[in-house]
Amino acid sequence: DSGVTQTPKHLITATGQRVTLRCSPRSGDLSVYWYQQSLDQGLQFLIQYYNGEERAKGNILERFSAQQFPDLHSELNLSSLELGDSALYFCASSGTASGANVLTFGAGSRLTVL
Amino acid sequence: GQQLNQSPQSMFIQEGEDVSMNCTSSSIFNTWLWYKQDPGEGPVLLIALYKAGELTSNGRLTAQFGITRKDSFLNISASIPSDVGIYFCAGTDSGAGSYQLTFGKGTKLSVIP
Numbered sequence: 001d002s003g004v005t006q007t008p009k010h011l012i013t014a015t016g017q018r019v020t021l022r023c024s025p026r027s028g029d030l031s032v033y034w035y036q037q038s039l040d041q042g043l044q045f046l047i048q049y050y051n052g053e054e055r056a057k058g059n060i061l062e063r064f065s066a067q068q069f070p071d072l073h074s075e076l077n078l079s080s081l082e083l084g085d086s087a088l089y090f091c092a093s094s095g096t097a098s099g100a101n102v103l104t105f106g107a108g109s110r111l112t113v114l
Numbered sequence: 115g116q117q118l119n120q121s122p123q124s125m126f127i128q129e130g131e132d133v134s135m136n137c138t139s140s141s142i143f144n145t146w147l148w149y150k151q152d153p154g155e156g157p158v159l160l161i162a163l164y165k166a167g168e169l170t171s172n173g174r175l176t177a178q179f180g181i182t183r184k185d186s187f188l189n190i191s192a193s194i195p196s197d198v199g200i201y202f203c204a205g206t207d208s209g210a211g212s213y214q215l216t217f218g219k220g221t222k223l224s225v226i227p
Contacts, residue, residue, distance in 0.1 A: 002156065002158070004156070035217075041219065042118075042120075042202065042217040042218055042219040042220055043157070043202065043204075043217040044217075045214050045215070045216075045217075048214070056214055058214065090156050090157075092156075102147065102159055102162055103159075103215065104159070105149075105156030105157045105158070106156050107154070107155050107156050108154075108155070108156050
């Protein structure tokens, strides 16, 4: 157990729908990162939050949004879902604001869009 | 943005053999990390490298931060079945003003008992 908790583990939904993925960082970590892993692709950085504020943005689509709450858990919202959004979504956390730090990953949420 | 080329893409080896994989970047990196992802799990950090030329071991794993700062390799000695998984390199290119980790596409390792 890495200490980073992601829910749900699996999610199946239809095109056009909206889903929310949830992440609780490791105790004491202030930064939360979201990554997308598609088939045969590496990990694509989506967005980072540090202590409730957006810190860095990667290749995140406009249909996707995220936030980090005062208790430091984070949610990734995916809307108007398309078939190509099917992927593993990972949350990771670290203790500082710098994205250069070692990240601890959760087990991921597997999203299937039908 | 920075690109990471990781090779080989996949490899099949016999149990007991040594394994070597590497990663090259198009720009100078300040940090190199190696992660392993087991099926159905998130990546787990194996080794972190912070200085050019640094050679670090973690059990049967050894990784080096290349002198040019544009490459890194990971060696696994005397492979065992539980070494199966996908190995990712990752690094940061602080010269570009971005401190986010860039990941390679992974090396899928299969170990034949």
